Amino acid sequence: MALGARGLTGAVVAGAGLAAGAAWLWRNQGTVATSRPVNEWTFTHMSVLMPVDTVPRSARPRPLARREGALEGFGYAFGGRWRTLDDLHRRTHTTGFAVVHRGALVHEAYPGVFASPDTRFQLFSLTKSVTSVLVGIAREEGALGLDDQVVSHLPALAGSAYDGTTVGHLLDMCSGVGGVEDYADPDAPVNRFERAVTGGGSVLDVIRSLPRAAAPGTAFNYSTLDTQVLGQVLEAATGEPLARCAARRLWDPAGAESDAYYFLTRGRPRVALGGGSFNATVRDLARLGLLLARGGERDGRQVVPAAWVERGRGTGLPHLEVGALGDGLPAHYGYANQWWTLGGEHRAFTGLGIHGQFLWIDPVADAVVVKTSAWPTADDLERDAETVAALTALVSWLDARG
Template sequence: MLEVVMGTGMRRAGGALALGAAVAGLGAGAGWVWRHQTDLAFSRPLNEWAFTHMSAVLPTEPVARASAPRPLPYEPGLRGFTYEHDGERRTLAQLHARTHTTGFAVLHRGVLVCEEYPGRFASPQARFQLFSLTKSVTSMLVGIALEEGALGSLDDKVVTHLPYLAGGAYDGPTVEDLLHMSSGARFVEDYADPASSFADFERAVSGGGSLLELVRSLPRGAEPGGTFNYSTVDSQVLGWVLEAATGMALSQYAHSRLWSRIGAERDAYYFLTRSRPRTALGGGSLNAAVRDMARIGLVMARGGELDGRQIVPAQWVERSRGAGLAHLDVGALGPDYPRHYGYANQWWTLGGERRSFTGIGIHGQYLWVDPEADVVVVKTSAWNTAEDEGRDAETVAALTAIVARLETDG
């Protein structure tokens, strides 16, 4: 599960291309390195470079920053913080070391109470590959488009906006089905299997193949609307629907509806498919600064409002905290997903009375939102593998403890 949150395909391919450029001149062993460049580039420690330099290896489209950055006041507030996991009491520094944190920021009531960059290439200026955290930003943009009337209804059929998908697995699902990963299209999000449909997606993105033809080729696996199947292709199609409905590229819409309105201080960017026509990945190619993702989280923590301006519809934020559908409830997603997560609206939900929620990207990217405490946590990471149940569980324990500590401190 954890995310593919990226159009994962790209993720590994981009770093691989960068590594490939360095192969020449290695002499003996160069052929082996070339054949395994993807695995090398997305493994430690090379992945720390890859996850902050995607613009060096793939074509991109910028998401321009705001004309006037919104200040984020800084008042240290987590001194002496510890959390408990596996029967041990651990510090924030230990969390970073154990879960390979590269960038970390905590907002409480709009104030930065912690900001750290343990990664080798990390800094406030760095743009981090967010993988499937992109999906949650795409969802916010869909909510805005719906409020503005560019998108007619969540009941709109996908093929109403994308008629070239008629006759395939996406002929029947609605926009809402895509948002809940319930399109019914058969797609296996397996990052480790080179024969999986996700591997085909990855090759189409980075190797010059046709992403459109891959989407068209997917068979129907279930009826739309009733079965959860985490799929970056669902998010990719959602991004295409958004572009068709608004008449704008994802990068343009993200700038005009989010980055310009939240006071983003750094340009973000989407990397694009290598083949033409090039396309951004609505499910995984956004790269952005940690502070700007904290600003995105602040909007969601405050019911879509920031500084007196409604940026994302309040009801859209509410549905991102839980869908009220049994097959998407916490613990109901199936044996392949951690039981502490549910899903809704391209966000992972945490349930309970607090109804906190989080965007997640493979290799350890998090945008944790607790509206009740007005707390936002951004964590970028460079895990050695796409998914890691142990590191995810420890991260969840630590972030939950951070919220509790800040509430106790007042």
């Protein structure tokens, strides 16, 4: 049946409205996808939204023993009040949570709407710590060294601000390249990078456009693009994409029970994000944490060099010590080897991702805590402070009870 003039006009207007809405959604997809409550779905369904490269589960999954009752009666002080784990989960939008102590899973919870033991969670910058582990293994194999020049592995960056930067500079976020990682600034390098990843643009062009801000090795500047470069150096040095590198060197020997994956750029050639696109289950992250808490060893096999694990607990560089990272960063963190250091007698360390992702490792207490979250904003100093207070208290509670 043919449309009348009025009906045709209405259809045209409606079609134009849909087109405009689709264009707006495309331009603002990052904002929509990371805002609550949508982000609870987004952070557990990245494989629906982006192309991916799978990291297969281990051929020899590592069983996790269970021990009940270890956290019965636990609470923590924050904001002048005594709080419980349920308070932590509610106040900091926890989606998945697991605690391993002395090799046993003593607590597991999935408060997230779409969360379960089988859910792969988007880990954002916690990916950086995984990349560091892979670099350490590849270095032990002789594929690359800390003093290697970036451009010796990535000639396409010759003449860019990364010309003169070493692998060691990238690991400690001291490349001297780029500006402040400010998710609220649409023109910040990290946001231009995100638009290239999701919009089909050139990641290489963004990296090459970054200015020199300081001499390499002299100042800390947290930068996702540094780790993107590090991941691409690793791929070039090993001759393998990140997913295959991770599967063979880490996921299989660590005993992962589930497939993980990296999401890839929409533009071609497809590129995994060494600084932010790893997705895995909470339990498998706990297995990774347990491996590192035990000095990189599993069942008599040295999977990760012990010295590399130690490097992630602090390098002794004054500008990377706890409290020395500069304005805008919490004083309870230092930095080393793509990990956030916590200092103190135990020299615990943690991987972090925006929106509240944590892999907390205390080798002295032989304790690991995994927390995935869906914070309303990328960074939240108050929720970070409460999480740090809670996890510090939790590990102390376990350590005191043996």
